[in-house]
Amino acid sequence: MGKITGFKEFKRKDETYKAVKERVSNYNEFTVPLSKTEITKQGSRCMDCGIPFCHSACPLGNLIPDFNDMVHRDEWKKASWILHTTNNFPEFTGRLCPAPCEKACVLGIIDNPISIENIEKNIVERAFAEGWIKPQLPSNRTAKTIAIVGSGPAGLAAAQQLNRAGHTVTVFERDDAVGGLLRYGIPNFKLEKGIIDRRIAILEAEGITFKTNVNVGVNYSVEKLKEFDAVVLCGGATQRRSLPTTGVEAKGVVQAMDFLTQATKVVLGKKIENQILATNKNVIVIGGGDTGSDCVGTSNRQGAKSVTNFEIMPKPPGNRSPSTPWPFWPLQLKTSSSHKEGCDRNWLINTKEFISNEKGELTALKTIEVKWKIIPGQRPELIEIEGSEKTWPCDLALLALGFTGPETTLSEQLGIKTDARSNYKATNYQTNIPHIFTAGDMRRGQSLIVWAISEGREAAKKVDEYLMGYSNLPSKGDGDLPPI
Known part of the structure; x- marks a missing residue:
C-alpha cells in the first residue's frame, strides 16, 4: 500500500x-x-x-x-x-x-x-x-414505501441506501431545509451549506423525496406514518443539557445551539428577530467540546469584546495520555482553529452563580476552582477548592454542555420503548414496533457524524431485510463495491 x-x-x-x-x-x-x-x-x-x-x-x-x-x-x-x-x-x-x-x-x-x-x-x-459523482438510480423499484424522520447524516444515509435497494423513500424534516444539525448547528466556516445542497441534489435525482417544515408528531400526525411499509426514526439527540445553577434564568444565559442556529440562519440570509449576538460583549462559553469551540469562533466573528471558555474537567496532556494507549481514542489536548482565533481557556472551573442586574440581564458569573478525587472502582468526586471563588464580567453565557438524549414526542405518541438514558430502544435497529426502526443519535445517544452515517447504513440493511426477507445492501466491512 x-x-x-x-x-x-x-x-x-x-x-x-x-x-x-x-x-x-x-x-x-x-x-x-x-x-x-x-x-x-x-x-x-x-x-x-x-x-x-x-x-x-x-x-x-x-x-x-x-x-x-x-x-x-x-x-x-x-x-x-x-x-x-x-x-x-x-x-x-x-x-x-x-x-x-x-x-x-x-x-x-x-x-x-x-x-x-x-x-x-x-x-x-x-x-x-x-463530475464522477452521479445519481445512481435503482435498476428496479419495489412496491415498498419508507418514511425517514429526520434529515441529518443518519437519515440521509438510510434514505440513500434504501433508495438504492429500490424502495420509495420520503424524508421528513421539521426545519425549513434539509440537513439536520449539519444545516444550522454547524457554522458555515466549518461547513458551507452549498456542500450539503449539491449532495441533496444527487439524492433527489436518485428519486428520494424530501419534505421540509414537517414536524412528525406536531404538525404531521403519527397516524399518517401507517401509510408506509416501514419507518426509520433518525431525529437525533436534541434535548439540551442545562445547569442547576442559581440565576440560570437570567437574560443572557443561552443554550449554545440556539446561538449557533440563529447565527447560521442570518448568514444564510434569513431574518431573525431579536437575534442573540456576541457583539461588544464579554462572552463566556461553558463547555469545552466541539460545540463550545463553534461558539468561540462565532463570537469572534460577531465582534465579541472578550471570549472565555470554561471546562470543569482537568486540562488534558499535550501528548497522548498513558491511560489511553494506541490504538484507543487518546486523552489529549485539542486546540481548534477557533481557539487560535482568540480565547481565554480555563480548566477545573465550576460555575456557581449567574449574576444579573435589576432588569434581569446577565452581568457576571461567580465561579470556584475544583479538583477531582479519583478512587478506583468508584465514581470520581468533584471537590471545590475553598477560597478560590472568582467573579467574571459576563454579558453572554453560552451553555455548550451537550445533549441528554432524544426528544420524547415520537416515543410517547408511537409507544416506543426507551432506555435509562431516554434513547429509543432497538434490537438490530428495530424498535418494539416491528415496522419502526431507529438509528443515529436517537438510538445511541449523542455521538460522532461518522457513527451517524454508519448507523443509517446498518439500519437500512435491517429495514430491507424486514421488507424483502433478504438484503443485498452492504454491511460495515463488506467491501461490496458499487459501479463507478
Whole structure:
C-alpha cells in the first residue's frame, strides 16, 4: 500500500489556514488546500502495515489503505469509488469527523499518522469537480414505501441506501431545509451549506423525496406514518443539557445551539428577530467540546469584546495520555482553529452563580476552582477548592454542555420503548414496533457524524431485510463495491 518507503521519505503535511484577521471577517471556510502533488505524497505515506487498525477504528469500516494507495498511484477516480463503497458522504466526514482512524494509524506509534481525513476530503472534492459523482438510480423499484424522520447524516444515509435497494423513500424534516444539525448547528466556516445542497441534489435525482417544515408528531400526525411499509426514526439527540445553577434564568444565559442556529440562519440570509449576538460583549462559553469551540469562533466573528471558555474537567496532556494507549481514542489536548482565533481557556472551573442586574440581564458569573478525587472502582468526586471563588464580567453565557438524549414526542405518541438514558430502544435497529426502526443519535445517544452515517447504513440493511426477507445492501466491512 502506498510507497514502501513513503513514510520515511515524506513528513505529514496538513492544510493551512488563512490568517486570523482575514478569516474572522466572514463565515466562509478558510482552509488552504494542499497541492495535488502534496496530497499524492501524503497518500504515499500509508504503510504496508499488515493489519489496518485505521480501518477497524472507523465506524464505517472505510477501506483506508486502499484509497490511500489509489491516491499514491494517481488513480483518483478509483479512490473515489473505493471511498464511496463505505461512506455515503465523505465531504461531510472529511470536514467534521474527529478522525478516530488517524488515532489508530500504525504509523502514529512512531511518527505523525497518515492525514486520512484530509485525503478523504480531497478525493471527494476532486470527484465532484470531475463530475464522477452521479445519481445512481435503482435498476428496479419495489412496491415498498419508507418514511425517514429526520434529515441529518443518519437519515440521509438510510434514505440513500434504501433508495438504492429500490424502495420509495420520503424524508421528513421539521426545519425549513434539509440537513439536520449539519444545516444550522454547524457554522458555515466549518461547513458551507452549498456542500450539503449539491449532495441533496444527487439524492433527489436518485428519486428520494424530501419534505421540509414537517414536524412528525406536531404538525404531521403519527397516524399518517401507517401509510408506509416501514419507518426509520433518525431525529437525533436534541434535548439540551442545562445547569442547576442559581440565576440560570437570567437574560443572557443561552443554550449554545440556539446561538449557533440563529447565527447560521442570518448568514444564510434569513431574518431573525431579536437575534442573540456576541457583539461588544464579554462572552463566556461553558463547555469545552466541539460545540463550545463553534461558539468561540462565532463570537469572534460577531465582534465579541472578550471570549472565555470554561471546562470543569482537568486540562488534558499535550501528548497522548498513558491511560489511553494506541490504538484507543487518546486523552489529549485539542486546540481548534477557533481557539487560535482568540480565547481565554480555563480548566477545573465550576460555575456557581449567574449574576444579573435589576432588569434581569446577565452581568457576571461567580465561579470556584475544583479538583477531582479519583478512587478506583468508584465514581470520581468533584471537590471545590475553598477560597478560590472568582467573579467574571459576563454579558453572554453560552451553555455548550451537550445533549441528554432524544426528544420524547415520537416515543410517547408511537409507544416506543426507551432506555435509562431516554434513547429509543432497538434490537438490530428495530424498535418494539416491528415496522419502526431507529438509528443515529436517537438510538445511541449523542455521538460522532461518522457513527451517524454508519448507523443509517446498518439500519437500512435491517429495514430491507424486514421488507424483502433478504438484503443485498452492504454491511460495515463488506467491501461490496458499487459501479463507478
